[in-house]
Amino acid sequence: MSNLRPTGEATPRTDPLVPGADISSADIRAGRLRRAPENFLTADDIRQVGKGRRDFLRSSFLAAAAATGAAALGGRAAIAATTVAGDGDPNILTPTPWGSSLGLPVAANPYGQPSKHERALVRRQSPGLTQVPAASVSFAPLQGLFGIITPSGLHFERHHQGWQDIDPTRHRLMVNGARPDFVKTPKVYTMDDIMRLPPVSRMHFIECGANTGMEWGNVAVPTVQYTHGMLSCSEFTGVPLRTLLEDCGADLKAAKFVLAEGGDGSSMTRTIPIELVLSGEVMVAYGQNGEMLRPENGYPLRLVVPGVQGVSWAKWLRRIEVGDRPYATKDEAVHYIDLMPDGQHRQYTSIQECKSVITSPSGGQTLLDKGYFTISGLAWSGRGAVKRVDVSTDGGMNWSQATLQTPVLSKCLTRFTLAWNWDGRPALLQSRATDETGFVQPAYGQLRAVRGTRSIYHNNAIQTWQVAESGDVNNVQIL
Amino acid sequence: MSRSCKAALLASAVGALLAWTAPALADGFANVGRPATPAEIKAWDIDVGPDFAGLPKGSGTVSRGMEIWEEKCASCHGTFGESNSVFNPLVGGTTAEDIKTGHVAALKRTDFPARTTFMKVATVSTLYDYIRRAMPWNAPKSLSDDDVYAVLAYLLNLAEIVPDDYTLTDATIRDVQKRMPNRDGMTTAHALWPGPDFPGMAAKPDTANAACMTNCKPKAELASQLPEHARGAHGNIAEQNRLIGPVRGQRTGPDTAAAEAPSxxxxxxxxxxxxxxxxxxxxxxxxxxxxxxxxxxxxxxxxxxxxxxxxxxxxxxxxxxxxxxxxxxxxxxxxxxxxxxxxxxxxxxx
CATH class of the missing domain: 1.10.760.10 (Cytochrome c-like domain)
Incomplete structure (x- = not known):
């Protein structure tokens, strides 16, 4: 937005990022975010700073931060900025507080926390999406995440009746049959029992079936946090459900479906595909990224159903029932059903089809400057591994193949990147993923042609970010 | 001993080890877990299926249901199940004609303002199951089986599926199923389930994009953009992005950091x-x-x-x-x- 860019007189300088480049004329061009502290310091001021007037610098940038909002999160943004004036960068020429003082002792934070400068990247709600915060969603800040693993504290949340922090010593998992002959010995497991069994650790994405659901008909929300943030990826540790079923003597030939049930107030239930149980993919998980599950993610036990929408990953898992017909539970008969144009609802839609999104640059952001950028994003498929991702900067007329970062795993997020030189002109950024089955992520027009605009669930359309000459990136749709 | 003899012995030792460990694993996981007691299974196995398996015996009248409703349900769902202030409406949008056809006609209309529970749900078992396991919102599982019948009877009456003097029982609920307005409104003709377990399942996905690389279309037209008034609806995006890196967040609202400035x-x-x-x-x-x-x-x-x-x-x-x-x-x-x-x-x- 315009008030982010101060309109003061341009000061000739040399851009330290582009050796030898004189960008004085470029300073006044739209799209250039002029960086502090030259936003508010004159050349004279900077020379004074260079002579060691540290406290002067502090008061200046605090005042400027308050005045311009450019350093919206406090003066430290200004400290980190680049400038070369006078003898050089005051961040080099004068002592820094952290370089000239004693730091904090070990275990000052017994459980470590992110830097205070990272407080912008947190889970957030989308105003107006739900009426009650205990039956709601918080979105993961994809715009600021790297790689493929979601920090556990930033994992998106979806609760149907609030979250609980269950006493793990009192938690039980029951396995029984819809009929006595389906399970020879119905059993009860404590967490002690489950954690004694041979563990497996696997990385998988989890995506809410309603992710991107607000965008079915039109653009509705500004940033990738809200368009795609019901998406996370963790390393889960646990026991294949098949191991437990075999331990109970389940009749895996008679079994056609499995019911999973939570131990929270809603005791939420979902019908689980037996195919993914028999393949060994479905896990009863207690570990997440090397520690126990977070309470918001089902501590101490949840189901992991790779490739299937998050609602099936029953949290606070208390019971598994082996059955021979689907269960038509509330979240597969009232919600998580996809309305088609003919008025019929698709029921038991589970797989999250191949999808991708560019996370940087993305909606609500402003490019710092023209020149070199790395377009970076995430791709995933509920049917297996991502095979390739293509990126377009002209709204889908022409595409370039992106680089896939390793590891590229089945039913796991895959990070892709593409080098891009922004010439300062408008651009339309898109990504298009293809999975190992050959399925290619659809355009909005293709998806709406078969499913209309009222499905709510399973929107895997190609996302477009519009880059304006100003450098502002905005959410748009192209059919 | 020759080298080849050593190798052979080593190989047989490895073989013996495998042969020895395999039976131990085949014995299963000794002392892990224990049999569930019948009382435990009864306490937790409360699911009710669309074939009514698991449905407890019992009954409840519409009038009893209204009493419970007004005491425990109306504050969130409204007196007539129509409120959308706390949750989406439960009742409304269905007609007598829908009860005949088994398809809710309003679901075909793109201009219809809401989708209530009774417009969507095909199986009455779902409602019994869910009310019993999860309601009331702040005291789940506190209703008796008969109270669940009564509350459901009242809801079915609000939806004009059963008359005012109706008694819902584990027997009559089967008749109700035949009057559910959207009972034939579900389809499994899609490819979003990983097996062939449902009628009409599609073998192939319903979209088929191609990975065209050059000159894929003559121009890129915008079909939708974020309305200007929605830009600030999610707070100040500048404060939702990192202070460093190739981009900054756009300033779309007042800075809250100023209010949180350190002492x-x-x-x-x-x-x-x-x-x-x-x-x-x-x-x-x-x-x-x-x-x-x-x-x-x-x-x-x-x-x-x-x-x-x-x-x-x-x-x-x-x-x-x-x-x-x-x-x-x-x-x-x-x-x-x-x-x-x-x-x-x-x-x-x-």
């Missing part, structure tokens, strides 16, 4: 070098500010403050251990007073 006294403490040896809550070299505040709590504040200002300025040792505090010659008396007042007030961060 000026904290900034003064940092600027004056105090935090090299002191922290608010942790002993570093010198005592923490919390410790100092605790020691002088309840004492004459003016005298204490004056004494501490002098100590800060002149330095000293012995009060908190052997490490001396150096004199603070550069610190003005006014700044020292500010700092001492701040420390004695508990050294707040903001």
């Amino acid at each position: 000026p006294a904290l900034a003064l403490a940092e600027q004056s070098g105090c935090l090299s040896c002191h922290a608010v809550d942790t002993r570093v070299v010198g005592p923490s500010y919390s410790e100092i505040a605790a020691r002088y709590r309840g004492k004459n504040s003016n005298e204490t403050a004056d004494a501490l200002v002098s100590k800060v300025k002149a330095g000293g040792d012995g009060a908190w251990g052997a490490v001396p505090m150096p004199p603070q010659d550069d610190l003005s008396i006014d700044d020292a007073k500010t700092l001492v007042a701040w420390i004695l007030s508990g050294a707040p961060q903001k």
Whole structure:
């Protein structure tokens, strides 16, 4: 937005990022975010700073931060900025507080926390999406995440009746049959029992079936946090459900479906595909990224159903029932059903089809400057591994193949990147993923042609970010 | 022994080890888990399927249901199940004709304002199951089986599926199923289930994009953009992005960081070098500010403050251990007073 860019007189300088480049004329061009502290310091001021007037610098940038909002999160943004004036960068020429003082002792934070400068990247709600915060969603800040693993504290949340922090010593998992002959010995497991069994650790994405659901008909929300943030990826540790079923003597030939049930107030239930149980993919998980599950993610036990929408990953898992017909539970008969144009609802839609999104640059952001950028994003498929991702900067007329970062795993997020030189002109950024089955992520027009605009669930359309000459990136749709 | 003999022995030893360990694993996981008792299974196995398997015996009338509704349900769902202030509406949007056809006609209309539970749900078992396991919202599983029948009878009456004098039972619920307005409104003709377990499942996905690379279309037309009025609906996006990196967040609202600005006294403490040896809550070299505040709590504040200002300025040792505090010659008396007042007030961060 315009008030982010101060309109003061341009000061000739040399851009330290582009050796030898004189960008004085470029300073006044739209799209250039002029960086502090030259936003508010004159050349004279900077020379004074260079002579060691540290406290002067502090008061200046605090005042400027308050005045311009450019350093919206406090003066430290200004400290980190680049400038070369006078003898050089005051961040080099004068002592820094952290370089000239004693730091904090070990275990000052017994459980470590992110830097205070990272407080912008947190889970957030989308105003107006739900009426009650205990039956709601918080979105993961994809715009600021790297790689493929979601920090556990930033994992998106979806609760149907609030979250609980269950006493793990009192938690039980029951396995029984819809009929006595389906399970020879119905059993009860404590967490002690489950954690004694041979563990497996696997990385998988989890995506809410309603992710991107607000965008079915039109653009509705500004940033990738809200368009795609019901998406996370963790390393889960646990026991294949098949191991437990075999331990109970389940009749895996008679079994056609499995019911999973939570131990929270809603005791939420979902019908689980037996195919993914028999393949060994479905896990009863207690570990997440090397520690126990977070309470918001089902501590101490949840189901992991790779490739299937998050609602099936029953949290606070208390019971598994082996059955021979689907269960038509509330979240597969009232919600998580996809309305088609003919008025019929698709029921038991589970797989999250191949999808991708560019996370940087993305909606609500402003490019710092023209020149070199790395377009970076995430791709995933509920049917297996991502095979390739293509990126377009002209709204889908022409595409370039992106680089896939390793590891590229089945039913796991895959990070892709593409080098891009922004010439300062408008651009339309898109990504298009293809999975190992050959399925290619659809355009909005293709998806709406078969499913209309009222499905709510399973929107895997190609996302477009519009880059304006100003450098502002905005959410748009192209059919 | 020849080398090949050794190798052969080693191979047989490995084979023997495998042969020995395999039966042990085949014995299963000894002493892991225990059989569930019948009472335990009864307590937890409460699911009711679309074929009514698991449905408990019992009954409830519409009028009894209304009493429970007004006491325990209406505050969230509205007197007639129509409220959308807390949850989406339960009742509305269905017609007598829908009850005949088994398809809710309003679902074909793109202009219809809401999708209520009764417009969507095909199986009455779902409602019994869910009310029993999850309602009321703040006291789930507190309704008796008969109360669940009664509440469901009242809801079915609101939806004009059963008459005012109806008694819902484990027997009559089967008749109700035949009158559910959207009972034939579900389809499994899709490819979003990983097996062939449902009628009409599609073998192929319903979209088929191609990975065209060049000149894929003549131009890129925008079909939708974020309306200007929606840009600020999610707060200030500048504060939802990192302070460093190739991009910044757009400023779409007032800065909340200003309201959370750190205490000026904290900034003064940092600027004056105090935090090299002191922290608010942790002993570093010198005592923490919390410790100092605790020691002088309840004492004459003016005298204490004056004494501490002098100590800060002149330095000293012995009060908190052997490490001396150096004199603070550069610190003005006014700044020292500010700092001492701040420390004695508990050294707040903001």
